[in-house]
Amino acid sequence: MSKQYKPSTPKGTRDFLPTVVQRRNYIFDTIKTVFEHYGYQPIETPAMENLETLTGKYGEEGDRLIFKILARGEKLNKALADFNQTNLTEEALRYDLTVPFARFVVQHQNDLAFPFRRYQIQPVWRADRPQKGRYREFFQCDADVIGTDSLRCEVEIVQMLDNVFTKLGLPVEIKINNRKLLTALAAYVGEADKLIPLTIAIDKLDKMPLDKVLADLDNQGFSAEAQTKLKTVLEAARDLTDSAALMDKMEQVFAGNADGEKGLEELRYVFSKVKTLGLETSKLRFDMSLARGLNYYTGAIFEVVPRTDEQVGSISGGGRYDDLTGVFGMPGMSGVGISFGADRIYDMLEARDGFPKNETAGTELLFVNFGETEADFCHELLGSIRKAGIRAELYPDASKMKKQMKYANDKQIKFVAMVGEDEMAADSVTLKNMESGEQELIGKNELISKLKML
Amino acid sequence: MSKQYKPSTPKGTRDFLPTVVQRRNYIFDTIKTVFEHYGYQPIETPAMENLETLTGKYGEEGDRLIFKILARGEKLNKALADFNQTNLTEEALRYDLTVPFARFVVQHQNDLAFPFRRYQIQPVWRADRPQKGRYREFFQCDADVIGTDSLRCEVEIVQMLDNVFTKLGLPVEIKINNRKLLTALAAYVGEADKLIPLTIAIDKLDKMPLDKVLADLDNQGFSAEAQTKLKTVLEAARDLTDSAALMDKMEQVFAGNADGEKGLEELRYVFSKVKTLGLETSKLRFDMSLARGLNYYTGAIFEVVPRTDEQVGSISGGGRYDDLTGVFGMPGMSGVGISFGADRIYDMLEARDGFPKNETAGTELLFVNFGETEADFCHELLGSIRKAGIRAELYPDASKMKKQMKYANDKQIKFVAMVGEDEMAADSVTLKNMESGEQELIGKNELISKLKML
Structure with a gap:
């Protein structure tokens, strides 16, 4: 290695320092x-899947963004000798947690209790162009229940979202729509065969004005009449912020359309249960302009946005699907899932100083090292302190006091204990609170109860 | 994808089902x-490192076993057009946690408080031939303190090992040696320039009889006199199971050899402190035949084996190094580290039924679903039950009782609550203990305190 080599992580990937790991773990644990x-x-x-498990599942762009593993040994040599690009790789890094979950359910179906409720918090990799807030390695936190079409699961998804964001201290709006209403909408405007372009267009409404979205649809061959009808419905959807009023309005629009009526019935069920059960700090809102790009959704779709003025976009999303595992040979498995965006949640909590200090703290107590005899006294004390569940350490060397105090400061350790000849003679320690600067002499037997109180 | 496609994970990798994840997390959390x-x-x-960070760090075999990431787009096309194998890849999956840690320390040195104590629990990947107990993806659990040569850190490593294995209920022997003694041994037998083959040979002593190891050294050019001297020392090391007696013996052997005297002084320091501080369930033993293959160790080396008759080999190991970060341009950083083998610890705990039931349990209470009205009653109860920290669910569909009870059994749920018309009228639930088969009628307000008691 050349001397000029400057250590770094690959493009779009990150190291996490202790404070960041502790804060991320606080989010994941919650x-x-x-x-x-x-x-x-x-x-x-596993981080790796067989290439054939992943290819074709994420569209053309997805196929391009999958990280592939280079073949090794004989296989690599043969692929190169044969000019066979395909055989350069057999495995790839997971791109999301949904396809591996589908593969998992099919592979282990005989060992699972259905309806199967799983959660999974693991990193995924995408060879996207890195930019602010977009990384090549990031964690997904998914929960899915598969093997039931009970709408109670949708109700519980809303409750879980409310629980999580209440615990995190983030007031949110949970937006809900139903894919069946989008199917109904395509039929209502006379373009039933253009559901996918319609879904993609509606998905852009939070970033683009309605007129521009309609112009795009014009380019895609939507008739003038379709555009006029769409405009009326989507304007009503935008302006009617009261969910009940919007459902009533849509009931008129979709009267006689089976998909529309079913979609509204499902929505009304979720709203009615949520109303009875109550939410702690979140607000549930019916949003006709919520589409979510993924084509496998067939029923309820969710998206969560902060109820403050922050422009962070959605911090959670999910929905109901009817056939996640069909592609792996197990058709007809209905399920519903939700995914949390840990990076965005992290940024929000950091911006509002929302991480609880205690749950993300490292060492609580540092013993200053004044020399071998004093260190022995402290080292012996450490046994019972650690046993009591207190994170504590002894500075390993008898370095200058200033250096040791700087270490305590850098590591944000709240208490520093000093033991010199006087303290040893009195079987005590001098305990200093690094935040207030106060210090006091405490008998060594009182130290643990004192620390637990503070 | 062909219909015949049978979902599977790549060779040497594993899916983890819920019970296994919970048990693995119990080990990691401990x-x-x-x-x-x-x-x-x-x-x-990150899972990936720049290829240049990893290559050359693990020897020739290591370089061959690193999983490399295939280049993409233009870069890939250019590499193929140029017949340039080197440019087929720029990144690789991490092979251990030590090299990434060294890279991390150098890269973030201005943001770290030294001595820096870090732990890291993440998967690593090696393209080894998979066999029983050896996987291509496995977790390492490492702790290192870097930036101090204080021997108190070695003492604390022994204490940490004792704490971990005591908590896990596994009585172990902690073997300790010192690399300086191996240097001294090479000099003592007159083969100071053959330290590395000597280390490799000694490392085999737990799998091979002494005579065979000596024969191997004969092939490597060790003199007859060297072999005789080695035989005497290694036989004494094997037969003197008392650490103090063995240290006395080695003191005679290495008298006047600076490395030998320093190594023994370090060993005596660790033994004396450990004796004062005490160990809970582990035993510390000086083992002259402990060598550990890795060349970067320079002082104390550790290895942990179960004190039972299980033939599982070492379940933890580590040691002191003087220059882990020099290769990345930051010389002279001394440190000491330890690594736990989670897969072997898992197998041992499983074999002795050593996983605590409570800490690895899933759902504690299942409400049977008898229909919409009853389910509403249960769903409302669930709010306060979950808020009390009890893991509880309502079966989502009003399926046949038998199916729901099978689900509770498969998921090993301890309590099942049944609510029919009678229970609703009495504002109660019938609670069944699935282990004992007992059931009783409990007022809904008593349910939480009852469950918390059980």
């Missing part, structure tokens, strides 16, 4: 705890 | 808690 309260259990899948 | 009690803090590095 989400996990809620998932588990609802009966969801963790699974893990 | 280790993490101990690490944190000693002031170690978590870091995370």
Whole structure:
């Protein structure tokens, strides 16, 4: 290696320093705890999947963005000798948690109890062009229940979202729509065969004015009449912020359309249960302009946005699907899932200083090292302190006091204990609160109870 | 994809089902808690590293076993057009946690408080031939303190090992040696320039009889006199199971040899402190035949084996190094680290039924679904039950009782609550203990305190 080599991580990937890991774990643990309260259990899948498991599942762009593993040894040599690009790789890094989950359910179907509630918090990799807030390695936090079409699951998804964001101290709006209403809408405007371009167009409404979206549809061959009808419906959807009023309005629009009526019935069910059960801090809102790009959704779709003025976009999303596992040979498995965007949640909590100090703290107590005899006294004390569950350390060297105090400061350690000849003679320690600067002499037997109180 | 496609994970990789994840997390959490009690803090590095960060760090075999990422787009096309194999890849999956840690320390040196205590629990990948207990993806759990040569860190490593294995209920022997003694041994037998083959040979002593190891050294050019001297020392090392007696013996052997005297002084320091501080369930033993293959160790080396008759080999290991970060341009950083083998610990705990039931459990309570009205009653109860921290669910469909009970059994749920017309009229639930078969009628307000008691 050349001397000029400057250590770095690959483009679009990150190291996480201790404070960041602790804060990220606080987010993950909060989400996990809620998932588990609802009966969801963790699974893990390998970072690599067979290439054939992944290809063709994420569209053409997705195929291009999958990280592939280079073949090794004989296989690599043969592929190169044969000019056979295909054989250069057999495995790839997982691109999301949904396809591996589908593969997992099919592969282990005989070992799972259905309806199967799983959660999964693991990194995924995409060879996207890195930009602010978009990384090539990032974590997804998914929960899915598969093997039931009960709408109670949708109700519980809303409850889980409310629980998580209440615990995190983030007031949110949970937007809900139903894919059946989009199908109905395409039929209503006379373009039933153009559901996918319609979905993609509606998905852009939060970033683009309605007129521009309609102009795009004009280019895609939507008739003038279709555009006029769409404009009326989407304007009503935008202006009617009251969900009940919007549902009434849509009932008129979709009268006689089976998809529309079914979609509204499902929506009304979720709203009615959520109303009875109550939400803590979140607000549920019916949003006709919510589309979500993924084509496998067939029923309810969700998206969560902060209720503050922050422009962070959606911080969670999900929906109901009817056939996630069909592609792996197990058709007809209905399910519903939700995914949390940990990076955006992190940024929001950081911006509002929303991480609880205690749950993301490192060492709580540092013993200053004044020399071998004093260190022995402290080292012996450490045993019972650690046993009491207190994170504590002894500075390993008898370095200058200033250096040791700087270490305590840098590591944001709240308490520093000093033991010199006087303290040893009195079987005590001098305890300094690094935040207030106060210090006091405490008998060594009182130290633990004192620390637990503070 | 062809219909015949049978979903599977890539060779040497594994899916983890819920019970296994929960049990693995129990091991990781136990280790993490101990690490944190000693002031170690978590870091995370990306799954991928720049290829140049990894190559040349693990020897020739290591270079061959690294999983490389295939280049994409233009770069790939150019590499193929140029017949340039080197440019087929720029990134690779991490092979261990030590090299990424060294890269991390150098890269972030201005943001770290030294001595820096970090732990890291992440998967690594090696394209080894898979066999029983050896996987291509597996987790490493490492803790290191870097930036101090204080021997107190070695003492604390022994204490941490004792804490972890005591908590896990696994009585172990902690073997310790010192690389300086191996240097001294090479000099003592007159083969100071053959330290590396000597280390490799000694490392085989737990799998091979002494005579065979000596024969191997004969082939490597060790003199007859060297072999005789080695035989005497290694036989004494094998037969003197008392650490103090073995240290006395080695003191005679290495008298006047600076490395030997320093190594023994370091060993005596660790033994004396450990004796004062005490170990809970582990035993510390000086083992002259412990060598550990890695060349970067320079002082104490550790290895942990179960004290039972299980033939699982070592379940933890580590040591002191003087220059981990020099290769990345930051020389002279001394440190000491330890690594836990989670897969072997898992197998041992499983074999002895050693996983605590409570800490690895999923759902605790299932409400049977008898229909919409009853389900509404249960769904409302669930709110306060989950808020009380109890993992509970309602079966989402009003399926046949038998199917729902099978689900509870398959998921090993301990309590099932049944609510029919009678229970609703009495504002109660019938609670069934699935282990004992007992059931009783409980007022809905008593349910939580009842469950918390059980």
